[in-house]
Amino acid sequence: MTASVTLDCRGMRCPQPVVELARTAAGLGNCEVLLLADDPATEVDVPAWCRLRGATLLESGRDERQRWFRVAVSGEAQRGA
Amino acid sequence: MADSSVRTGDRLIADRTYLDATSTEPLRPAARAVLLAALDEGWADPARLHSEARRARLLYDNAREVVAAELRCRADEVSFPASGTAAVASGLTGLLRGRRRAGDVLVHTAVEHSAVLRVASQHAAAGGRCTSVPVAADGRVDVEDLTRALDQDGAAALACQWASLESSAVQPVETVARACAERELPWFADLAAGAGRLPVPSGWAVASASAHKWGGPAGVGVLVVRHGSRWRDPAPRDDRLDPRVPGYENVPAVLAAAAALQDMAGDADRARRQRHLSDRLRRELPRLVPATVVVGPDDERLPHVVSCSFLYVDGEALVHELDRQGLAVASGSACTASTLEPSHVLAAMGVLTHGNIRVGLTADTGPGDVDRLLSVLPGVVESLRERVGAPR
Numbered sequence: 001m002t003a004s005v006t007l008d009c010r011g012m013r014c015p016q017p018v019v020e021l022a023r024t025a026a027g028l029g030n031c032e033v034l035l036l037a038d039d040p041a042t043e044v045d046v047p048a049w050c051r052l053r054g055a056t057l058l059e060s061g062r063d064e065r066q067r068w069f070r071v072a073v074s075g076e077a078q079r080g081a
Numbered sequence: 082m083a084d085s086s087v088r089t090g091d092r093l094i095a096d097r098t099y100l101d102a103t104s105t106e107p108l109r110p111a112a113r114a115v116l117l118a119a120l121d122e123g124w125a126d127p128a129r130l131h132s133e134a135r136r137a138r139l140l141y142d143n144a145r146e147v148v149a150a151e152l153r154c155r156a157d158e159v160s161f162p163a164s165g166t167a168a169v170a171s172g173l174t175g176l177l178r179g180r181r182r183a184g185d186v187l188v189h190t191a192v193e194h195s196a197v198l199r200v201a202s203q204h205a206a207a208g209g210r211c212t213s214v215p216v217a218a219d220g221r222v223d224v225e226d227l228t229r230a231l232d233q234d235g236a237a238a239l240a241c242q243w244a245s246l247e248s249s250a251v252q253p254v255e256t257v258a259r260a261c262a263e264r265e266l267p268w269f270a271d272l273a274a275g276a277g278r279l280p281v282p283s284g285w286a287v288a289s290a291s292a293h294k295w296g297g298p299a300g301v302g303v304l305v306v307r308h309g310s311r312w313r314d315p316a317p318r319d320d321r322l323d324p325r326v327p328g329y330e331n332v333p334a335v336l337a338a339a340a341a342l343q344d345m346a347g348d349a350d351r352a353r354r355q356r357h358l359s360d361r362l363r364r365e366l367p368r369l370v371p372a373t374v375v376v377g378p379d380d381e382r383l384p385h386v387v388s389c390s391f392l393y394v395d396g397e398a399l400v401h402e403l404d405r406q407g408l409a410v411a412s413g414s415a416c417t418a419s420t421l422e423p424s425h426v427l428a429a430m431g432v433l434t435h436g437n438i439r440v441g442l443t444a445d446t447g448p449g450d451v452d453r454l455l456s457v458l459p460g461v462v463e464s465l466r467e468r469v470g471a472p473r
Binding site: 013016023 | 393
């Protein structure tokens with residue numbers, strides 16, 4: 001079973017949403033994270049983090065109030081920053 | 082009562098390392114000397130007929146000739162608006178006006194200076210069409226995407242910068258020039274980033290630049306409209322020396338701008354030294370600081386610019402902390418801008434926008450300055466990562 005977690009980072013400014021994502025990923029190992037954010041920088045920085053850290057961006061979207069990112073994290077890739 | 086008298090800075094800034102040439106290059110000593118001399122000699126109205134006027138006129142014509150020689154165009158094609166931004170607004174808007182019958186599509190790259198993007202917005206608001214051409218992860222435009230955009234019906238002009246002060250990427254300008262020539266489309270070239278630093282490309286119809294980027298004084302933009310370009314002045318025409326720029330000429334400043342350009346462009350050794358220093362930064366930063374993204378291409382780039390992003394770091398805090406330790410750098414991160422939006426250039430490249438710094442080597446930057454940055458940065462980044470609780 002892969003753990004699934006929702007991370008509400010609305011109201012946080014860069015780089016905090018990406019830091020929260022990384023901390024969650026480091027703590028859970030293999031998992032799927034739904035990240036909610038309203039900082040415009042996440043639109044670029046979450047996909048960039050996924051590429052840098054070997055995670056997979058499964059889906060992303062936005063409406064007027066927020067952005068969301070569904071990220072599959074592999075525990076293997078998170079060891080050693 | 083508030084003190085309303087004019088003052089200059091009263092505090093000496095000692096032991097500083099200024100590495101923000103992408104924002105502005107310090108005034109070159111050669112330009113300063115020329116500026117002071119020209120304030121005494123070139124103050125009269127160059128449009129009049131008396132001796133004082135003719136002397137000012139001589140200096141003004143000299144400035145045009147020097148700038149024309151460096152930019153590989155003719156002296157009467159060179160104008161000096163008050164800023165690079167004004168040069169873009171007038172140059173690109175005038176080109177679109179001149180091309181109105183040929184088409185209404187402005188093709189531009191996604192990484193143009195905001196001054197170009199503002200002209201594009203205005204063009205769109207007036208009913209024109211715009212096509213933004215994406216760039217690769219290294220900041221260079223994709224030539225196939227570009228030619229496809231130029232081949233669309235109604236293509237009127239291309240705005241493609243020579244190089245970017247944000248990413249350091251130099252665009253494939255020879256290919257761009259050829260693509261435009263084959264289609265008889267005019268190319269608007271923003272030359273601000275590379276003028277005085279690399280050999281200037283040819284093939285453009287209208288170009289812009291800014292003197293303070295090459296160590297000239299503030300308040301001098303450069304607009305070049307090549308003969309034969311369909312360019313219609315967007316502003317009311319003036320009847321002075323240069324109808325493209327309204328108002329009284331700032332002769333001392335434009336002459337100092339020309340002196341600075343000559344000084345910078347004439348020092349081929351400086352570009353070599355800077356490339357060596359920037360190569361070193363690009364090599365050493367990711368080695369000394371874990372999780373560092375170096376921005377821009379390895380080869381096709383400006384010699385004096387290094388941009389990189391540090392994962393999990395707050396860009397604003399990084400600039401402040403480096404400043405506290407005596408180092409002045411710029412940043413493309415959102416938190417350092419007046420808006421919450423990160424640099425549109427970094428966003429278009431899809432590279433990490435937070436924790437970004439932009440190092441701009443000045444003409445006087447030496448190995449010791451780079452050593453200082455390299456010795457301070459790792460510790461600063463580590464403490465900022467700790468502060469936000471980044472995973473190790």
